[in-house]
Amino acid sequence: MGRWEPDARGRLAKAALELYGERGYEQTTVAEIARRAGLTERTFFRHYADKREVLFGGTPSLQDLFVQAVTEAPPATTPIDALALGLDAAGEMFVDRRDFARKRQAVITANAELQERELIKLASLSAALADALRARGVPEPAASLTAEAGVAVFKVGFERWVSPGEQREMAPLMRESLDALKAVTAGGRAS
Template sequence: MGRWEPNSRERLAAAALELYGERGFEQTTVAEIAQRAGLTERTFFRHYADKREVLFHGAAALEQRFVQAVAAAPGAAAPMDAVAAGLEAVAEVFICLREQSRRRQAVIASNAELRERELIKLASLSAALADALRRRGVQDPAASLTAEAGIAVFKIAFERWVAPEERRELSPVMRECLRELRTAVAADGDRDR
């Protein structure tokens, strides 16, 4: 094995997903992941803090993309329209990643610790979105409510998108979920009058 291996991060991620699918997350070791990727454990730890990070390493970049799109939305955009711009920007990240996302989601769904970690990631994303909305001049509780609603749309759309029967790209699935949310909120508003 040479000192430098091209695509080490991607090879490690692919090996980890394969092994998690074959053996389960708990039963897979870092040594096995490195071996499957044709790399060393030392190389693994240069890229990931632990074997969970293989599943969550892109969270910061995803959050940054979402927040930047919300911030860049037209100034006159309603809060939920700004979040919709963020949803569109995030959907672009997942183009050509459906199968990898399905395998990742299956691993997370099968492990309580990973499900908890996913919820923490989503809560962090919601907080970042609420801050971005506040910087746009949206007051609380509207900023927090809109951010939480946007994360709910993301979560439900993502779950639909990774379902085996779904063939559409993530963007139209997100738009559909957003329309369903808006319809539900409008219907509730009609009942309150």
């Protein structure tokens, strides 16, 4: 090992994504990830519980940011508009991260175990958003329905954002997806 370099967590994530893309998720070991990052396996396990978590390490930050925006929305804000503020905040987290997100999504799409983990992440996000909406006084089932709709909008907007050739930022894509949902629920057609 060479001398200490900063951002071990980021280096491990970058190395893992490179190796997953080159060799596949299943064929890549923690030792190979650590070696590619110029670190030890011990350092890897200080930052991540396992090689799967490299792809989901940002989940707590995303959830906290999303929930905080919903929680801090002005009191008179409707539930769906509070959710829109959360979507905007989430979109800001991904600025300048499209290349990483595209590679990450390709790895997840190619592996059933990772797809399952992604669904668990989204379910956890929905539960946290529903809790935040209930704390704002939104009754059931409206809180849960709004949270689930918000996660669906996030998922669709994210998939559009990482699609090949897409150049627009995430926040406008999230807003377009939310507007389409609003149009459909209002009895119209999404454009």
